[in-house]
Amino acid sequence: MDLNALADFNLVATHGGFGRASRASRRSKATLSRRVADLEEQLGVRLIERSAKGLELTEAGQLLLSRTEGPMHEVTDAITSAREGAATVSGQLRIAAPLLFSQLAMGRLCADFRALYPGVTVDVVGEDRVVNLVDERFDVAIRPNPRMDTALVGRCFAKDRMVVVAAPAFPMPPPGPAPVDVPAVLSRRDDAPWRVDGGLILMPVPVLSLSSMLMVRDAAIAGAGAALLPQSIVWHQLSRGELVQWGTVADKTVDLWVLHTSRRLASPKVKAFVDFLCARYPQGLLTLPG
Known part of the structure; x- marks a missing residue:
């Protein structure tokens, strides 16, 4: 069943005519009449008797109105609530x-x-x-x-920039054209060189493999080796001098x-x-x- 047609039938029935329903809803009488006719066709029964004296509900129309008037109000209220809720951050x-x-x-x-x-x-x-x-x-x-x-x-x-860091006492190798092996603390296996800005190329040699970047950071602070870490989790340690930044690895942003x-x-x-x-x-x- 077309709920829009049912809603229009309820509108016409409760207002007592197509003219009043048209004025109340600001929709044309022709549209309302067509919708009601469509509903009658779907149900196979006459719902409204149209005459020169006006509109009169048939027995089937009175029964349909009595059974649907309340539920249709609930549907309308539910749609309004849904629309209002859709505009609310909740x-x-x-x-x-x-x-x-x-x-x-x-x-x-x-x-x-x-x-x-x-x-x-x-x-x-x-x-x-x-x-x-x-x-x-x-x-x-x-x-x-x-x-x-x-x-x-x-x-x-x-x-988040990725930076190579190490404890202040951990020796930083000099820049050069060839990769330099460096003891490294890793959170995952990394066989690729760390190409640090400034010309330093480091080849990490794992000495510790830890499952958490926070563990990697703490091991680097303790001097276990160099580490490649997000700058966001070491900037406090860098500012306090617990770590020294050797450079940024641009290709790992x-x-x-x-x-x-x-x-x-x-x-x-x-x-x-x-x-x-x-x-x-x-x-x-x-x-x-x-």
Whole structure:
């Protein structure tokens, strides 16, 4: 059944005629008459008797009106509520984010976001695997250097430089045309040379392999070896002199993106979070608490 035709029948019946219903709804009498006729055709019964004296509901029309008038009001109220709700930043926002970013940043970010939008509850899952937003019911994903995916859209909200660091007492090799072996603390196997700005080419020789970048940072502070780390997680240690920066590795820059599933009709909570995250890093450079 066409709900629009049923709504027009209720409109005509409650106003007592096509003319009054037309004036109330600001729609033409011809349109309303056609909709009611279509409904009668679908049901196979006469709902309204039209005469020179005016409009009169048939027995079937009276029965249909009595059974649908209340529910149609509820449907109208529900549609209005949905439209109003669609303009409100509220509901649960489920976010997938890399583990390190979650540990160092998401707690404070989510608290500040909730302060702006108290109608939102936030659920963050911090892990490094690539989640399926639709199948796993995530609203938003934060990903470093994401592969192009036509199903997802979003914005790059910050960039993170990768820097080679070491303890102040750890000897820095001189620049030269050939790669220089250097004891290195790694979070994953890296056989590629670190081409540091300034002409230094380092070939990392693993002495420690650790599963967390925070462990790598702490081992570098303790003097175990050089490490290639995001600048965002070592800038405090650099400023305090616990580490020394040997240089930046330009070809390993990390772009952080906030992604969601739709170009059109993204929910207000998703739009609000994307805008909030981008505004949090106005210079486009990632900084994290120490």
